[in-house]
Amino acid sequence: MGKNAETHTFKSEARRVLDIVIHSLYSNKEIFLRELVSNSSDAIDKRRFAALTDTDLAPSGEYEIRLEADDESRTLTVWDNGVGMSRDEAIEDLGTIARSGTREFEDQLAEAKEQGESQSTLDTLIGQFGVGFYASFMVADEVTVVTRKAGEDGATRWTSTGDGSFEVSDGTRDEAGTTVTLRLKSADAEDGMNDFVAEHSLRSIVKKYSDFVTYPIKLQTTRTETVSGEASTDDDAKDDAKDDAKDDAKDDAEPETREVKTWETLNSMKAIWTRPQSEVLAAEYNEFYKHISHDWTDPLHVVTLKAEGTFEYTALLFFPERAPFDLFQYDTPFGLQLYVNRVLIKDQAEELLPQYLRFVKGVVDSPDLSLNVSRELLQQDRHVSLIKKRIVRKVLDELAQLQSEDAEKYLKFWTVFGKALKEGISTDNDNADRLKPLLLFGSSHHASDLTSLADYVSRMGEDQEVIYYITGDSREAVERSPHMEAFGDKEIEVLLLTDPVDEILVNVLHEFEGKKLQSVGKGAVDLGSDEEKKAAEAEREEAQKTHASLFEALQSTLDEHIKEVRLSTRLTESATCLVGEENDMSAHMAQLLKQAGQEVPVPKRILELNANHPVLEKLQSIFDADADAKDDRLADYAHLLFGQALLAEGSPLPDPAAFGKRVIDLLV
Ligand code: ADP
Numbered sequence: 001m002g003k004n005a006e007t008h009t010f011k012s013e014a015r016r017v018l019d020i021v022i023h024s025l026y027s028n029k030e031i032f033l034r035e036l037v038s039n040s041s042d043a044i045d046k047r048r049f050a051a052l053t054d055t056d057l058a059p060s061g062e063y064e065i066r067l068e069a070d071d072e073s074r075t076l077t078v079w080d081n082g083v084g085m086s087r088d089e090a091i092e093d094l095g096t097i098a099r100s101g102t103r104e105f106e107d108q109l110a111e112a113k114e115q116g117e118s119q120s121t122l123d124t125l126i127g128q129f130g131v132g133f134y135a136s137f138m139v140a141d142e143v144t145v146v147t148r149k150a151g152e153d154g155a156t157r158w159t160s161t162g163d164g165s166f167e168v169s170d171g172t173r174d175e176a177g178t179t180v181t182l183r184l185k186s187a188d189a190e191d192g193m194n195d196f197v198a199e200h201s202l203r204s205i206v207k208k209y210s211d212f213v214t215y216p217i218k219l220q221t222t223r224t225e226t227v228s229g230e231a232s233t234d235d236d237a238k239d240d241a242k243d244d245a246k247d248d249a250k251d252d253a254e255p256e257t258r259e260v261k262t263w264e265t266l267n268s269m270k271a272i273w274t275r276p277q278s279e280v281l282a283a284e285y286n287e288f289y290k291h292i293s294h295d296w297t298d299p300l301h302v303v304t305l306k307a308e309g310t311f312e313y314t315a316l317l318f319f320p321e322r323a324p325f326d327l328f329q330y331d332t333p334f335g336l337q338l339y340v341n342r343v344l345i346k347d348q349a350e351e352l353l354p355q356y357l358r359f360v361k362g363v364v365d366s367p368d369l370s371l372n373v374s375r376e377l378l379q380q381d382r383h384v385s386l387i388k389k390r391i392v393r394k395v396l397d398e399l400a401q402l403q404s405e406d407a408e409k410y411l412k413f414w415t416v417f418g419k420a421l422k423e424g425i426s427t428d429n430d431n432a433d434r435l436k437p438l439l440l441f442g443s444s445h446h447a448s449d450l451t452s453l454a455d456y457v458s459r460m461g462e463d464q465e466v467i468y469y470i471t472g473d474s475r476e477a478v479e480r481s482p483h484m485e486a487f488g489d490k491e492i493e494v495l496l497l498t499d500p501v502d503e504i505l506v507n508v509l510h511e512f513e514g515k516k517l518q519s520v521g522k523g524a525v526d527l528g529s530d531e532e533k534k535a536a537e538a539e540r541e542e543a544q545k546t547h548a549s550l551f552e553a554l555q556s557t558l559d560e561h562i563k564e565v566r567l568s569t570r571l572t573e574s575a576t577c578l579v580g581e582e583n584d585m586s587a588h589m590a591q592l593l594k595q596a597g598q599e600v601p602v603p604k605r606i607l608e609l610n611a612n613h614p615v616l617e618k619l620q621s622i623f624d625a626d627a628d629a630k631d632d633r634l635a636d637y638a639h640l641l642f643g644q645a646l647l648a649e650g651s652p653l654p655d656p657a658a659f660g661k662r663v664i665d666l667l668v
Helices: 012-022 031-053 087-095 101-114 119-129 132-138 194-195 199-210 235-247 282-293 375-380 384-407 407-427 429-438 453-459 475-480 482-489 501-509 530-546 548-557 587-596 614-625 632-649 656-667
Strands: 006-009 067-068 075-080 140-146 157-158 165-171 178-183 217-225 257-264 301-307 314-318 336-340 343-349 361-366 440-443 448-451 466-469 496-497 515-519 562-567 578-579 605-608
Touching: 006 087, 012 101, 012 132, 031 067, 031 075, 031 132, 031 178, 031 199, 031 282, 031 343, 067 199, 075 194, 087 140, 087 157, 087 165, 101 119, 101 257, 119 466, 132 140, 140 165, 140 194, 178 194, 194 199, 199 217, 257 453, 282 314, 282 361, 301 384, 314 384, 314 466, 336 501, 375 384, 375 407, 375 440, 384 407, 384 429, 407 429, 407 440, 429 453, 440 453, 448 453, 466 482, 475 482, 475 496, 482 578, 482 632, 496 501, 501 515, 501 587, 530 548, 548 562, 548 632, 578 632, 605 632, 614 632, 632 656
Parallel strands: 067 217, 336 361, 466 496, 466 515, 562 605
Antiparallel strands: 006 165, 067 075, 075 178, 140 157, 140 178, 157 165, 217 257, 301 314, 314 361, 336 343, 440 448, 440 496, 578 605
């Protein structure tokens, strides 16, 4: 052990992830190199940015990443002159899995394994999570990191076999940066291990995954050179050439050769966003996306944006295919990478995206921003807010285009990110007209497909003036709701809103293309043509008069819970239902709030009775025969009707025991 040596254990989550990695679940092992190169490139970005304001931090030579492979010792080294790590940082950063969602990842993985899922499913899960630096342990049985932080003198040596602990001691390194050395697993133990010390495969792995990295990735290569007369007196060269000479010993005429080591740059280094979209292969975009997003899955969609003129910038944006585990943890950092003339200024500039578009990944590069733009002041920068505005519009327009041209892809997008997009309806008024058409909802019209508001409106009958919706916990629950009966009967389409945020959404949505949104559980619903409505209304008024005294009696019994008893416009089968006033909070909303720990009373509602249900006649006859109001049955029935109306809509009973007793009394 080296000087100042200490042994540390990995944080528990990191240890479990390492375990998964080491037991090599992931079949595409070569991506470990992409992860290491990506870390080196990030570290150089950081040093380059820091050196903008403190030139002492700049390296003596060019920024670069070097790969060295040694066949004999079976080691592969990734060297960079990036920002490096202090001892504390090395302990913290390399000993922890910083990503949130580690737990869910493990649970999902365990479940998938238990259910005997295929390797490709497991790959997708691991890919979705991404394990960064730890990917090294898929191919190495020992990893050593020697790192020195820019601006500091001492270096740190970190080493681990991935068995739960790592050792840290003083190290030596001539200049700032990081060297990661992998001792590759034996080729017997694991297939394909020889590839990672072979020049040609390293060359193709770098080309495949890291071509766009803006710093040179150099590979040390060995060439065999013919030695001229004088050079053969050179001792080193003779040694180097010995093996070759032996092979060729039979042929004296063969000239002497020697091995020469040179550095070969493997990547084109061209910033991918500066190339015209038509010239970039989909595979290149995919790899770039993985590089910036730390996602291991290809993106769902690529968007490019170029502004020319007085204020120039380029943006390259991606919609991921899957949501990160922490999409709805609102303190998760998000944002686009911001470059000024290819120098990274900020890695996650949230100044460039509104929160509801936090799933968008990508880069923005503008030559017209100041290199010294303070990261703290980005928010106030007029140009930055202009870029943001344009990006939002571009993203929403692109989604609209997807929706009309590739419905299947849009549906995929919506299923994953629709919920986040809905937040925009309440937070981004300026783009309401762009956002509303993007919304998709379940519908009573389709068994399983989702529908847009525009499609709903196009199907509205001549007499229908408003867009009807119902909110609830699930499709099954709302489809069974008594509130839906008349709509089903008259074949009037109802939007089925079953996402908890929909309750908030409908409150801010109000209308679409001049058509108001109306809950089937609120206010009066008059369905049919004007004439039909008039006739129904007259009939109802008449019947309402006939039952006026009965309704008063029911009302006074249930006064604590309801504010009115009336005949229903919406029931065809059920005996009763509860209805709110148009602007009242819905019972479903009150329940959601209660689940969230916020008890809010539901405003008193109206008990509606079905004029065609035999129950009404029965109640009326009990009432008529009971002139002295001595028959308790009426009060009991009132409570039973109220209780079953609550149960039918999925609301809890105010006093379940009392309700139960009344039911039993009915039976004996
Ligand atoms: P991620 O890159 O997703 O943050 P990693 O597990 O790959 O996760 O790396 C963990 C952290 O270790 C990095 O965030 C960085 O702080 C540090 N690190 C890794 N490699 C290097 C490197 N070559 N130079 C400097 N720091 C590094």
